[in-house]
Amino acid sequence: MTGAPLTAQRISDINTGFKTSFRGGFAGVTPQWAEVATRVPSNARTEKYSWLGAWPRIREWLGDRVVNELMGHEYSITNKRFEGTVKVNGDDMRDDQLGIYGPMFEEQGRATAAFPDELVFAMLAAGAATKCYDGQYFFDTDHPVAGGTASNHGGGAGPAWFLLDTSRALKPLIFQDREAFDFVALDNPNDPTVFFKNEFVYGTTGRCNAGYGFWQMAYMSKQDLNPAGYKAARSAMGGLKDDTGRPLGIRGTLLVHGPSLEGDALQTLVAETNAGGGKNIWAGTAKPLLVPWLD
Numbered sequence: 147m148t149g150a151p152l153t154a155q156r157i158s159d160i161n162t163g164f165k166t167s168f169r170g171g172f173a174g175v176t177p178q179w180a181e182v183a184t185r186v187p188s189n190a191r192t193e194k195y196s197w198l199g200a201w202p203r204i205r206e207w208l209g210d211r212v213v214n215e216l217m218g219h220e221y222s223i224t225n226k227r228f229e230g231t232v233k234v235n236g237d238d239m240r241d242d243q244l245g246i247y248g249p250m251f252e253e254q255g256r257a258t259a260a261f262p263d264e265l266v267f268a269m270l271a272a273g274a275a276t277k278c279y280d281g282q283y284f285f286d287t288d289h290p291v292a293g294g295t296a297s298n299h300g301g302g303a304g305p306a307w308f309l310l311d312t313s314r315a316l317k318p319l320i321f322q323d324r325e326a327f328d329f330v331a332l333d334n335p336n337d338p339t340v341f342f343k344n345e346f347v348y349g350t351t352g353r354c355n356a357g358y359g360f361w362q363m364a365y366m367s368k369q370d371l372n373p374a375g376y377k378a379a380r381s382a383m384g385g386l387k388d389d390t391g392r393p394l395g396i397r398g399t400l401l402v403h404g405p406s407l408e409g410d411a412l413q414t415l416v417a418e419t420n421a422g423g424g425k426n427i428w429a430g431t432a433k434p435l436l437v438p439w440l441d
Contacts (some may be wrong), residue, residue, distance in 0.1 A: 151240075152240060307402065
């Protein structure tokens, strides 16, 4: 086919085709981030979570009400802008050589749909070196509690695995959503990139970020993922108390791990028998979640 003028209608049709391919990429992604993080809609550049650290409780009403102070700590999450951009040669558009671009835009859509997973699970993996609301690392051995300290870090030197309590209204992590990713185009013939470079530019952009909720609802270990290590994690989480000494009732419901620990996770939580052939008492006590972003 000889070169053809790029009319406004033809450019619009091409844009629609690219956008359709982009949206098609979403269909192949099953997001996992919602398993570990609560989505919090954002209406500002930065959101403050000053109430983190205060665990509401119910008591017998004797005398005046006792007001629980929810402004416990200064913790905030600032939204970041993210983008993905590709360019299309103008001659390919004029010569109708666009078939090669469909898979590229579909892959860009897939990457966009998977991005919240990358963001949230990267935050989880960085928890031993990133601070949360109490000024300590999210996974640490000396979180201040009632004049003492408490730990949600099991130590070790192997691949990390995480036991989480995801049964509460606020999950251990936060996905802060400010501006949904959208498909945008720089395809006006008078745009500088088109005029000077003969390139049409397409991309996606959005604003969001991830952060931490209650550290008490997450436990990280690099010990062997076996019944002994799993038991230690459950015991540590179950023994956590608030600043008044009241048990928090934390229980591990989700075991998050990377591909290298898949067999160990299945043996610990799914197999009916243990390594010695006896009954596996831990089977079904938590759900294993294989996350490819963690290895």
